[in-house]
Amino acid sequence: xxxxxxxxxxxxxxxxxxxxxxxxxxxxxxxxxxxxxxxxxxxxxxxxxxxxxxxxxxxxxxxxxxxxxxxxxxxxxxxxxxxxxxxxxxxxxxxxxxxxxxxxxxxxxxxxxxxxxxxxxxxxxxxxxxxxxxxxxxxxxxxxxxxxxxxxxxxxxxxxxxxxxxxxxxxxxxxxxxxxxxxxxxxxxxxxxxxxxxxxxxxxxxxxxxxxxxxxxxxxxxxxxxxxxxxxxxxxxxxxxxxxxxxxxxxxxxxxxxxxxxxxxxxxxxxxxxxxxxxxxxxxxxxxxxxxxxxxxxxxxxxxxxxxxxxxxxxxxxxxxxxxxxxxxxxxxxxxxxxxxxxxxxxxxxxx
Numbered sequence: 539x540x541x542x543x544x545x546x547x548x549x550x551x552x553x554x555x556x557x558x559x560x561x562x563x564x565x566x567x568x569x570x571x572x573x574x575x576x577x578x579x580x581x582x583x584x585x586x587x588x589x590x591x592x593x594x595x596x597x598x599x600x601x602x603x604x605x606x607x608x609x610x611x612x613x614x615x616x617x618x619x620x621x622x623x624x625x626x627x628x629x630x631x632x633x634x635x636x637x638x639x640x641x642x643x644x645x646x647x648x649x650x651x652x653x654x655x656x657x658x659x660x661x662x663x664x665x666x667x668x669x670x671x672x673x674x675x676x677x678x679x680x681x682x683x684x685x686x687x688x689x690x691x692x693x694x695x696x697x698x699x700x701x702x703x704x705x706x707x708x709x710x711x712x713x714x715x716x717x718x719x720x721x722x723x724x725x726x727x728x729x730x731x732x733x734x735x736x737x738x739x740x741x742x743x744x745x746x747x748x749x750x751x752x753x754x755x756x757x758x759x760x761x762x763x764x765x766x767x768x769x770x771x772x773x774x775x776x777x778x779x780x781x782x783x784x785x786x787x788x789x790x791x792x793x794x795x796x797x798x799x800x801x802x803x804x805x806x807x808x809x810x811x812x813x814x815x816x817x818x819x820x821x822x823x824x825x826x827x828x829x830x831x832x833x834x835x836x837x838x839x840x841x842x843x844x845x846x847x848x849x850x851x852x853x854x855x856x857x858x859x860x861x862x863x864x865x866x867x868x869x870x871x872x873x874x875x876x877x878x879x880x881x882x883x884x885x886x887x888x889x890x
Contacts, residue, residue, distance in 0.1 A: 568618070570763045575680065578690060582626065586634075627676050719809070781825050786817075
């Protein structure tokens with residue numbers, strides 16, 4: 539019998555346990571989404587998670603692999619993450635289509651779990667944004683139950699909206715949507731209106747952004763809920779502090795520096811930290827162990843790169859939000875980062 543080297547102690551973690559931990563960490567954000575957007579949030583999240591599991595099972599069956607892998611939690615997590623990046627007003631077929639994109643194009647074509655170079659949920663989100671920009675930039679007014687006929691807490695009305703769109707209720711999409719804070723500031727700047735005036739016109743308050751009472755995707759409105767989930771992952775050592783800290787600190791430092799130079803042109807750091815998908819990407823997307831660097835030094839470099847790209851895209855780019863693009867772009871650089879940030883081999887004088 540061959541001798542196997544030690545250690546022989548199992549750490550207790552598994553793919554299913556790790557995925558379950560991340561899903562649990564996302565429950566606060568998912569709960570806030572349901573509170574703000576009612577049954578539409580429930581339908582989107584359940585549809586995305588189910589579609590991802592079914593897509594993975596069908597792919598595994600078609601390729602002759604064990605279909606039980608679809609139940610390891612990774613497909614369900616991908617579906618939940620994708621749903622949290624989508625506006626509440628997206629129709630069912632976009633949720634299903636995005637789920638198929640995430641599993642097939644973002645994950646399985648590369649060999650499955652552990653081989654995907656990009657975060658599958660973010661890759662699918664970008665595909666949907668480029669393909670269907672109108673739907674992907676239509677932000678539902680939170681808690682709009684006070685504006686009939688769209689009662690977000692009536693499951694029957696929301697089901698009709700989810701399946702058939704606002705036309706089923708005799709209304710237009712414009713009647714129930716509003717601009718996100720990032721989109722409003724970007725639009726007002728193109729009209730020659732400065733940041734401070736734009737935020738005042740929007741009636742923007744940091745407390746609303748922190749708690750989640752603002753327009754945005756299902757899972758990016760409440761910074762508090764995302765912080766709670768992120769702290770849980772850090773406490774369980776599911777993720778490390780390097781990427782979230784470097785990411786958020788870089789965005790805050792760049793925003794503070796340029797805001798001090800021209801506060802009418804450059805948004806303040808707190809606005810950047812609380813707006814859009816920054817918190818979601820920092821704790822749940824950029825920290826994906828498959829598509830992020832393996833060394834602490836590499837993770838710091840990765841986080842800084844995400845921060846620089848996010849701030850630059852938000853400030854100078856054509857899109858109001860840059861978090862998802864920055865993570866995907868930095869995913870491309872992970873092999874290079876790992877190459878130059880790998881630790882020196884003990885007893886080796888130089889790099890191989």
